[in-house]
Amino acid sequence: MDRHLLTFVTVSKEKNFTRAAEELHLSQSAVSREIETLEIEYGAKLFDRTNKYVRLTKAGEILYHHAENILIQQDRAKRLIYDLTHVASGGLSIGSGYTFGEYILPWIISDFRHTYPLVTPKITIMNSKRISTQVHCRALDLGIVEGDLKPEDLVIKPFAQDEMMVIVPSTHRLSNQSEVDFASLESETWILRETGSGTREVTERVFSKVGFCPLSIMEFGSSQIIKESVEAGLGISLISKWVIRKEIDYGLLHALRIKEHPIVRNFSYVIHASQFRTKAMELFLDFLDHFPY
Numbered sequence: 001m002d003r004h005l006l007t008f009v010t011v012s013k014e015k016n017f018t019r020a021a022e023e024l025h026l027s028q029s030a031v032s033r034e035i036e037t038l039e040i041e042y043g044a045k046l047f048d049r050t051n052k053y054v055r056l057t058k059a060g061e062i063l064y065h066h067a068e069n070i071l072i073q074q075d076r077a078k079r080l081i082y083d084l085t086h087v088a089s090g091g092l093s094i095g096s097g098y099t100f101g102e103y104i105l106p107w108i109i110s111d112f113r114h115t116y117p118l119v120t121p122k123i124t125i126m127n128s129k130r131i132s133t134q135v136h137c138r139a140l141d142l143g144i145v146e147g148d149l150k151p152e153d154l155v156i157k158p159f160a161q162d163e164m165m166v167i168v169p170s171t172h173r174l175s176n177q178s179e180v181d182f183a184s185l186e187s188e189t190w191i192l193r194e195t196g197s198g199t200r201e202v203t204e205r206v207f208s209k210v211g212f213c214p215l216s217i218m219e220f221g222s223s224q225i226i227k228e229s230v231e232a233g234l235g236i237s238l239i240s241k242w243v244i245r246k247e248i249d250y251g252l253l254h255a256l257r258i259k260e261h262p263i264v265r266n267f268s269y270v271i272h273a274s275q276f277r278t279k280a281m282e283l284f285l286d287f288l289d290h291f292p293y
Contacts, residue, residue, distance in 0.1 A: 089118035146198025189235030
């Protein structure tokens, strides 16, 4: 890995030479020399420094924009070469949508680690659009998205299915029914995930398909707060059956299927179109394909 670039990125993030030196286990003078070497190489000043602050110059901002990706690619190349002669090991960066990442992925990771203990997954939870962006720029090894996202220049493969269900409080007027039609839900306040999430994309597609337009919508950024809000009587929602298993078992929420409109979506993994994949990544993708959902 390029030592000078690593030092530059660390100083940029810390905005302080002393803290950067501590993180890198170097002396402050050594960090200063690394930055000076880069400034000579690029023929430009990279930081404005005073006793009060350390800031990137315009040249520094340009270098920082590219430096992180360069370091990621160097690390990836090192892992690929290592994989040629060694067992699967090292890091595996996974981005996942909220539903899969919070309610299913931990169980998969647990089983995977029992089989491949030298692989160290790093999981980041974010919405589907951000996952595609991060995979595209190789900040993530792979992503797991919800719905029918069609990212450009990426490979996407469905590997499991999920059923979406309407949830209401256990005291709701419909809590004694197992199915419902949209006409019965016109007067309800709908609590939905934020735009950009896989769950929201599926919800809007279903509404459009049946010509349903909620009169009142609230938008929240996580499945957990949506569940709590429905339980508190703020409204109803459309959510994955995986998310509500405990609440249904404890009688806190009631789940309804939509009559004649079963709502099923795919869980898919997203990877870069590049032919080069680490051994850990190949093994994990195979694990996803064969996990008993």
